[in-house]
Amino acid sequence: MKKLTLALFAAALMTTSAQAGSYADPVIEAPVIVEDTTSSSSGELLVLYLASLVVIAAMQ
Template sequence: MKKLVLAAALTAGASTAFAGSVADPIIEAPVIVEEATSSSSGALIPLLLLVVVAAAIAAD
């Protein structure tokens, strides 16, 4: 009977030792935001608008 009580006490003590988890903690990587530094980024929208207008005029 004493061995049963001792085994139960050791089991309870061992289970609280791993209360958190044995798995490694998940650490999220920091988010890095890079801004576009292309010289043509400002000219792209007007050029596309010009192409659309030219296509509309050519279709008439």
């Protein structure tokens, strides 16, 4: 009985170490690239246009 227990214990140790690895390729995630976007100047032109309308209206 002692030999059977020792054999089962040895078999259990061998199977757990054999299953430790995997044959699948490792998953490598692509790096995240963050780009700064430039805003269009249409917002600035709109503010200047409205400011000039206010100045013209105030002069009259």
